[in-house]
């Protein structure tokens with residue numbers, strides 16, 4: 423259902439690779455809510471992905487930009503303001519990639535060249551994006567900037583590898599830069615900490631299906647889908663959340679506050695019962 427929440431607003435959306443991408447759903451929902459925006463992704467992703475279909479569907483233009491390149495980002499922001507005919511109201515940073523994860527390096531034995539690349543792409547890029555927007559005075563007052571995070575920034579999820587550290591950095595950058603954006607431009611900056619979601623980036627993590635099922639069984643409301651994440655993001659871009667800033671907002675069906683759920687406990691009870699029966703049988707022999 424559309425409510426015209428973003429009528430007249432202009433934005434930049436990073437990270438729509440294919441129709442599973444969270445950014446793809448945000449773009450579809452932003453279009454339904456009346457926004458105009460520019461889509462962007464790394465040049466290599468534009469060649470691999472299907473972003474042109476999304477551009478056509480939402481009446482948007484696509485501008486390639488590697489989020490680790492200041493030159494690309496400056497070009498992106500200048501061109502976006504030209505295309506959209508003014509300053510920007512909302513920006514979505516939906517970018518993540520770990521070379522250590524992709525190449526199967528263990529957290530305890532990383533290749534630090536890869537660690538640096540992953541950090542640059544997944545975390546420092548958020549600082550770079552905000553640096554360009556801030557120094558070009560490209561955001562309208564009461565604008566909103568959102569990046570996507572994961573709870574491995576606060577808790578241990580061993581297979582999330584160096585992405586856990588990248589997300590902790592990303593969330594810190596949101597607070598630190600968010601202060602200056604709030605003070606100087608009345609712009610808010612937040613991160614959304616989303617449930618595990620079956621996308622290209624998500625499914626790349628070892629044991630992802632296990633993660634997904636565990637989170638589903640732990641969360642009283644179940645995992646949040648990509649579309650539900652898009653809905654939440656739209657609310658943060660809208661004028662209904664003007665004083666929410668410097669926050670890491672959990673959008674995870676309640677997972678982050680849980681200790682144990684009945685469903686997960688039951689699985690452990692069943693396996694303990696099996697062990698007990700086996701032990702009794704072995705004793706009788």
Ligand SMILES: NC(=O)c1ccc[n+]([C@@H]2O[C@H](COP(=O)([O-])OP(=O)(O)OC[C@H]3O[C@@H](n4cnc5c(N)ncnc54)[C@H](O)[C@@H]3O)[C@@H](O)[C@H]2O)c1
Nearest residue numbers: 437439443444464467489517518570618619621622623624
């Ligand atoms: N999928 C999950 O389980 C999950 C959970 C919580 C948070 N997140 C976060 O959500 C965000 C979006 O990921 P997704 O799950 O939609 O996966 P996705 O693979 O669809 O999106 C990741 C995007 O990052 C882009 N990207 C990679 N390198 C780039 C670069 N150098 N410059 C510009 N863009 C680049 C990719 O092209 C891709 O579009 C990421 O920050 C991810 O960490 C995902």
